[in-house]
Amino acid sequence: MMKINKLYVALLLLAIVAPFFLYPVFLAKLLCFALFACAFNLMLGYVGLLSFGHAAFLGTGGYVTGWLMMNSGLTPELAILLGTVAAGALGAIYGKLSVKREGIYFAMVTLALSQLVFFVYLQAPFTGGEDGMQGVSRGHLFGVIDLADNINMYYFVLAIFLFGFWLIHRTIHSPFGQVLKAIRENEPRATSLGYNVNDYKWVAFTLSAALAGLAGSTKTLVFQLASLTDVHWHMSGEVVLMTLVGGVGTILGPVVGAGVIVTMQNYLSGGELGNYVHIIMGFIFVLCVLAFRSGIVGEFQKMWKRNFG
Amino acid sequence: MSADYVLETRNLIKEFKGFTAVDDVNLQVTRGHIHALIGPNGAGKTTVFNLLTKFLTPTSGQILFNDRDITAMKPAAIARAGVVRSFQISAVFPHLSVLENVRIALQRKEGNSFHFWRSQSVLNSLNDRAFELLESVGLGAFADAQTVDLSYGRKRALEIATTLALEPDLMLLDEPTQGMGHEDVGLVADLIKKVSAGRTILMVEHNLHVVSKLADRITVLQRGAILTEGDYATVSADPRVREAYMGTAASEEQDRANAAAAEAKDETVSKEGAEV
Structure with missing residues (x-):
């Protein structure tokens, strides 16, 4: 336990000094995706259900927050809060419809529902359709702190990420x-002990959707842009990849996975290998599934246990 | 009269696409009894269990628990009403500690099971009670072990402790001694006897030796219907029961010899068990 705490403290210090060495907007993007992957992992890693529609919640949070920032004059923290609530509400509805299913059927239902959301946002006038919602202002946090400053923005994102991460850890x-955990281990037994397992899955799903929405809301503010990319099913797939690469069912896995994937996309797309990003990511995906089932963090934990445990 | 029955089924029927798995079963389980449900493979014993706990929905018929119609209730609600079942394959949470397994059952009544914002240390107040329950099934020494590391017999004992945590009126045990060595069979049988005090137990059991030792009343199922009912002496004397089990009555002699041999063997084993 002590060792884990020391690790967290070290990572936190790293996150605090990082913007003085790396581009803050890139770091903020990384944290947004890390939070998104952590939220997704709450379902896949701790409930055992693979949602293939989490982009719907990321995008909903983003669009709602973007629209509020452009049209309502709310301060950014309120816009983010409402974006999160909207994604949570959508999650509550979708959760009701999907948690009765398991395995591939759950994945298909969530995919179908998120495609529904995609086409609504494609057609709805307020989203800007194919062009996206551009020029979202970042505003002043609590009406005081100017978020147009990238360093301020980064620390705000860091605070949000820490809150989200803490909430997932606590959950x-x-x-x-x-x-x-009991439901994941033996669902019929949990039922026979009197638990309405679907209610528990539903609460977890809603929570996961809300946190994905929080990530999307924050991301919109960072990039001052909400676009269809965030609701596309590619995004739902990408978060699966991040979680798998980092380690399903480990608390830090999605953070590491998001870090690896986002960093790769960023550096590769700018360089000569730009056209091969998807091929390289596909290769990594195959490699992970074939050889490193437990992901980076999972494999590291195993190694640690073997050598020092 | 019917107040004596904890559980009653009336004309219970379950059909699967033209195949009748449970055919017009009228079962009465008397309060305080250990009631055994026996029958050859495919007789519908587990299906009856699944119907009673609503893991399957009956095609028609009624299920009464303490004179209350529970036919329409959901599985989790039936468990909360006081009918708690076990499964053929040991139903534990393998990657929780032994203590946590029991605690999960105790936790539900605390009303904090949806509290995702609280630390799980609030559950520590249940540890004493969970430990007591583990002691009562002889697992006190294993409280901190990972459940997956327990022997099969101990997993079954843990399952019983977990079930007891819910203080059920009626325990349904689906083949509690299945797949066990002689030693474990003896231990689990003794345990069932012990926990039956003040409760009613309905069990599916293949091991007739265990049935003869434990059951107050036996219902024999064949092809989904009740063949006969009564205490062990009555049921075992019924030629139809022997036929259902053995196919013909001709092998009766051989059969008796086998039973005697098994009994003798069992006794030596349980003596050894006592010494250990």
Whole structure:
């Protein structure tokens, strides 16, 4: 336990000094995707359900926050809060419809529902369709701190990420998390102990959707842009990849996975290998599935256990 | 009269696409009894269990628990009402600790099972009670072990402790001794006897030796229907039961000899068990 705490402290220090060495907007993007992947992992890693529609929540959070920033004059923290609530509400509805299914059927239902959302945003006038919602202002945090400054923006994103990460950590290690674990381990037994397992999955799904929305809302503010990319099913696939690469069911795995994927996309797309990004990512995906099932963090944990445990 | 029955089924029928798995079963389980459900493979014993706990929905018929119609209730609600089942394959949470397994059952009544914002340390107040339950099934020493590392017999004991945590009126045990060595069979049988005090137990069991030792009343199922009912002496004397099990009555002599041999063997084993 102590060792873990030390690791967290070291990572936090790293995150605090990082913007003085790396481009803050890139770091903020990384944190947004890390939060998105953590939210997704709450479903895949801790409930055992693979959602193939989490982009819907990322995008909904983004569009709602973007629209509010452009049209309502709300301060950014309120716009983000409402974007999160909107994604959570959508998650609550979609969760009700999907948690009764399992395995591939759950993935298909979530995919279908998220495609529905995609086409709504494609057609709806307020999203800007193919062009996206451009020129979203970042505004002043609490009406005071100017977020147009990238360093300010970064620390705001870091605070949001830490809150989201803490909430997920807490959820996993809560009375609710214990029941989730029991359901994942042996669902019929959990039922026979009197738990309405679908209610628990539904709460987890709603929570996961809200946190994905939080990531999307924040991301819109960082890039001052909300676009169809965030609701496209590619995005739902990308978050699966991030989580798998980092390590499903480990708390830090999605963070590491998001870091690896986002960094790769960023550096490769700018360089000569730009056209091969998807091929390289596909290769990594295959490699992970074939050889490193537990992902980077999972494999590292195993190695640690073997050598020092 | 019917107040004596904890559980009653009336004309219970389950059909799967033209095949009748459970055919007009009228079962009465008397309060305080250990009631055994026996029958050859495919007789519909587990299907009856699944119907009673609503893991399957009956095609027609009624299920009464303490004179209350529970036919329309959901599985989790039936468990909360006091009918708790076990499964053929040991139903534990393998990657939780032994103590946590029992705690999950205790946790539900605490009303904090949806509290995702609280630390799980609030569950520590249940540890004493969970430990007591583990002690009662002889697992006190294993409280901190990972459940997956327990022997099969101990997993079954843990399952019983977890079930007891819910303080059920009626325990449904689906083949509690299946796949066990002689030693474990003896241990689990003794345990069932012990926990049956003040409760009603309905069990599916293949091991007739265990049935003869434990059951107050036996219902024999064949092809989904009740063949006969009664205490062990009555049921075992019924030639139809022997036929259902053995195919013909001709092998009766051989059969008796086998039973005697098995019994003798069992006794030596349980003596050894006592010494350990």
